[in-house]
Amino acid sequence: MPQRTLPSGFESSAQGFGCMGLTGFFDVSIPEEQGIEVLRKAFALGVTTYNTAYFYGPYTNQRLIGKAFKGMPREKFAITSKWGPMHKDHQFLPLDLSPSACRAAVEASLRDLQMDYIDVLILRAHGNSSNVPLEETIKGMKAMVDEGKVKHLGLSEMAPEDVRRAHAIHPITLVEMEWSLFTRGCEKDLVPLCRELGIGFLAYSPLGRGMLTGKLSLDSLADNDIRRQMPWFQGENAEKNLAVVTRIVALAEKKGCTAGQLALAWVQSRGEDVIPIPGTKSVKYLEENLGALKVKLTSKDLADLEAAILPDEVVGDRYSNLKAMTYEHGSSIS
Numbered sequence: 592m593p594q595r596t597l598p599s600g601f602e603s604s605a606q607g608f609g610c611m612g613l614t615g616f617f618d619v620s621i622p623e624e625q626g627i628e629v630l631r632k633a634f635a636l637g638v639t640t641y642n643t644a645y646f647y648g649p650y651t652n653q654r655l656i657g658k659a660f661k662g663m664p665r666e667k668f669a670i671t672s673k674w675g676p677m678h679k680d681h682q683f684l685p686l687d688l689s690p691s692a693c694r695a696a697v698e699a700s701l702r703d704l705q706m707d708y709i710d711v712l713i714l715r716a717h718g719n720s721s722n723v724p725l726e727e728t729i730k731g732m733k734a735m736v737d738e739g740k741v742k743h744l745g746l747s748e749m750a751p752e753d754v755r756r757a758h759a760i761h762p763i764t765l766v767e768m769e770w771s772l773f774t775r776g777c778e779k780d781l782v783p784l785c786r787e788l789g790i791g792f793l794a795y796s797p798l799g800r801g802m803l804t805g806k807l808s809l810d811s812l813a814d815n816d817i818r819r820q821m822p823w824f825q826g827e828n829a830e831k832n833l834a835v836v837t838r839i840v841a842l843a844e845k846k847g848c849t850a851g852q853l854a855l856a857w858v859q860s861r862g863e864d865v866i867p868i869p870g871t872k873s874v875k876y877l878e879e880n881l882g883a884l885k886v887k888l889t890s891k892d893l894a895d896l897e898a899a900i901l902p903d904e905v906v907g908d909r910y911s912n913l914k915a916m917t918y919e920h921g922s923s924i925s
Contacts, residue, residue, distance in 0.1 A: 592637030593884055595863055597791030599764040601711065601743055603669060605859065605884055607640030608633050608877075609795055609870030614648040614655055621872045623655060630659035632874050634668060636881055642767070642793060642868045644673035644715065645700045653703035661705055669710035671793060672700050673747055673767070676715060688714070688721040690731025697735050712736075713745035713767055714757075725753055729760040736761065745793070751784045763790050770794035770861065772803060772839070772854055772896065773823075773832075773905050791864040798851055798869055798880075799823075802832060805840040805850035809833075822907030831906050838899040848886050851876075855883035857896050 593605035613626040630641070643652050653672070660668065674696035677684045700709060712732055721728065735741040743764035746757055757763055766785055768777050770792065785792065800818055801807045809829055818824045823832055836850065843853040858867045869880045888896075 592639075592881075595791075595866055597764060597864055597866075598789035599743060599762060599791070601669070601764050601791065603640040603866050604638050605866070606638065606855070606881060607642060607671075607793065607866050607868040608638050609868040610641055610643045610652055610656060611647050612870045612872055614652040620651075623658070625872065626655050627659040629872060629874055629877055630656065633877055634660070634663065636878070638881070639667065640669045640671060640710075640793075640866060640868070642671045642673075642795070644713075645696045645703075646673070646676050646678055649678040650703075653700055657703055657705040665706065670704060670706065671711040671713055671745060671765070671767070672704075672709045673713040673715040674700070675747075686716070686721055688716065688728040688731075689723050690727065690734060693728065693731040693735065697740055701740065708739060709735075709741050711743040711745045711764055712741040713747050713765075714749070715747040716749065716753075725756050726760055729757045733761040751780050754781070754784060754790070755788070758788050758790070763788070765791045765793050765866075767793040767795055769796045769909060770858060770865070770867075771797045771799050772857055772900050773799040774909060775902065786864070792862075792866065794858050794861070794865055794867045797855055797858040797867040799836075799854070802836055803839060803850060803854040805836050805843070807833075821910060823905070823909065825907065828907035831904070835900055835904050839896070842892075842895055842899060846886065846892065848882070849879060851879060852883040852886050853896070855880060856886035856888050857893070859883065860888050860893065 594602060595605050596602050613629065614620050641656060643656055645653060674693060675686065675688060697709065697712065712735060714728060714732065732744050736744065744761055745765045745767060746754055746763055747767040749766060754763065754766060768781065770777055798804055802823065809824060812819055822828055839853060840850045843850040846853055855867055855869060858865065871877050871880060
């Protein structure tokens with residue numbers, strides 16, 4: 592398994608694993624045994640970074656990971672875990688980013704994971720107005736580092752100016768953000784800033800939430816699948832976006848790989864400081880995703896891929912309320 596080392600020294604397999612879908616969110620949850628099987632297979636194949644969150648599930652994702660990795664050598668894998676949003680009855684509660692809330696989230700994560708430390712604690716502000724200034728939140732996270740409960744700090748979907756503010760309080764190891772052939776807005780300002788500061792990247796949804804695989808059937812989505820609420824997957828938007836994906840499928844056929852592997856290889860080509868974290872519920876697709884590490888892209892391949900999806904051809908926002916979800920509309924924390 593190829594390895595990548597971020598500027599902070601954080602080491603990872605060149606492809607990580609996004610755990611969110613193992614406990615619902617995209618559609619119905621899978622049996623626990625199936626989730627454990629996928630995680631253990633990923634570990635056996637050399638995947639070392641597993642991205643989760645205290646609030647995934649809600650509140651069941653880390654328990655699954657804890658069961659899957661129980662008894663495995665802790666130094667052989669890394670957990671990147673978000674905190675911030677809290678759920679009750681499938682609704683987000685008012686955001687509490689106080690140091691005491693951070694401590695409570697970390698301690699709950701460690702309990703559920705059955706582990707002594709989190710490798711990277713990631714702040715997910717979720718666009719809500721916080722009850723404390725960003726600097727106080729980061730100081731609360733830094734306290735977890737000082738106590739040995741956390742090794743590194745990260746941020747998720749954060750405005751560039753907030754990344755700079757946070758980094759001034761404590762070095763930020765990575766920023767988690769959506770990055771794929773469908774989502775390239777981060778390249779304008781966030782990516783250059785992070786590279787200036789020596790911050791690496793976790794690229795989530797590198798397969799466009801399944802659309803870039805060329806295998807997605809909108810009719811097959813469960814009624815409670817959150818993609819049904821996302822503009823990309825609705826009406827004419829979906830038809831136009833799926834039409835764009837057919838070009839990726841054609842390029843993949845010429846390359847002798849799947850469309851998903853080609854899309855993942857493109858994300859992997861963005862730099863040695865980029866760790867894509869595709870997720871799956873299937874060992875079959877786990878193995879297919881890891882096969883992208885063997886796809887070598889030439890300069891012509893890259894040019895063809897970027898010509899296949901022009902910036903204004905992907906229609907619809909990533910989220911139904913993009914302003915509330917992402918850094919792209921400015922500072923996300925007061």
